Amino acid sequence: MRTVAARAQNRSAALPVTNTGPQEGGTRSRILDVAERLVQVRGFNGFSYADVAAELALTKASLHYHFPGKAELGEALMTRYAERFAEALSVIDGDIAEAPAKLDGYAGLYADVLRERRMCLCGMLAAEYETLAAPIRDAVIAFLDDSELWLEGVLEQGRKDASLRFSGSARETARSIVSGLEGAMLVARPYGEVERFQTAATQLLSSLAQRVR
Amino acid sequence: MRTVAARAQNRSAALPVTNTGPQEGGTRSRILDVAERLVQVRGFNGFSYADVAAELALTKASLHYHFPGKAELGEALMTRYAERFAEALSVIDGDIAEAPAKLDGYAGLYADVLRERRMCLCGMLAAEYETLAAPIRDAVIAFLDDSELWLEGVLEQGRKDASLRFSGSARETARSIVSGLEGAMLVARPYGEVERFQTAATQLLSSLAQRVR
DNA sequence: GTCTATAGGCAGATAGAC
DNA sequence: GTCTATCTGCCTATAGAC
DSSP states (O other): OHHHHHHHHHHHHHSOSSOOSTTHHHHHHHHHHHHHHHHHHHOGGGOOHHHHHHHHTOOHHHHHHHSSSHHHHHHHHHHHHHHHHHHHHHHHHHHOOSHHHHHHHHHHHHHHHHHTTOOOHHHHHHHTGGGSOHHHHHHHHHHHHHHHHHHHHHHHHHHHTTSEEOSSOHHHHHHHHHHHHHHHHHHHHHHTOHHHHHHHHHHHHHHHSEEOO | OHHHHHHHHHHHHHSOSSOOSTTHHHHHHHHHHHHHHHHHHHOGGGOOHHHHHHHHTOOHHHHHHHSSSHHHHHHHHHHHHHHHHHHHHHHHHHHOOSHHHHHHHHHHHHHHHHHTTOOOHHHHHHHTGGGSOHHHHHHHHHHHHHHHHHHHHHHHHHHHTTSEEOSSOHHHHHHHHHHHHHHHHHHHHHHTOHHHHHHHHHHHHHHHSEEOO
């Protein structure tokens, strides 16, 4: 499962977010890369423009040229993250046929993030939700909805071809899987043990969606 | 399950944390109450001494008399929270005999917190873990360890008396339950739907620890 | 215990030169 | 696009009067 996830990550990392010209996208993209990591590690309220500027050897003023305010930066972060995630899901769809293996691929995306000592960007922002500007909030909800929808499809496929068995609706089970994996990340990170996530994720997945074959 | 949880909450709320005298505990306790709610709603990096002071019609300087710095306040918050939680668990132990019902009572504690639009204090601090002072970090880990240990005992009891069936060790399953419930809270809160938590929690619990009777 | 007053620093953000 | 310089406000924290 690591292969698929890693491939998806690489592929998306190679794609410019918004290519507005030959040189223009470079700085913008590097700002997003640094800010993304800082948010995933320290939270949206735990980093500043100064932190990002220092890492890139830029000034705060330059950052404000690319992103007028922290809210706009946050929105761009969440939007790009959702795009990359959606892309990773389509890679899974293209490479993996069986529903149970698709679920493993999905969990692998989370594991890859945790391996870099990061929290899921969306999960981190979900914790800080109450302090976020409306556009960022909407992007958080959109990300969760997308994940849920994709998982719902996989679960329905698995139920149809009898490779998965689960109680309740596919939607409910999809929501439980998203919850379970986000929580497994949240809890594993303080311990600094990726293994803790792996064990919980495997148990959550196999009990929520029983593998028939 | 709501009754047990609510009772536990009330009981602990009536108990002074550290009664250092007739008048002394009052302000300290009220500071903790306000700060606790602010952290659970906005995060540790999302509130300030000024916020707490304003709500209590006090000055920031007065807060510093009771808690020298934000780190000490955070530590006191986490410690008191863990004590209350442990107390709630002992109420469950005293009032409920059957393991499956104990699990419901445990999930009910989370639901009670979410009903007040709050995140679990420990879950919130787990997200912000990287920015926290060492004593707060230790308290977060201690809380998680305690929860896990209690759940492990319940699961072993359930396996022994054949009221619960689960795959893997009791410890692993306990960890998955903690992860699952924290995640269900994290995800349900942005939607503002307690129902979302309830559905996920029920499904997580019943699939991780199958009820036999 | 609580206050006023204030320190010293960092936050997000802007103006305008290059 | 990136810089210097600067603003304003809030942050944590302290000194010292009451």
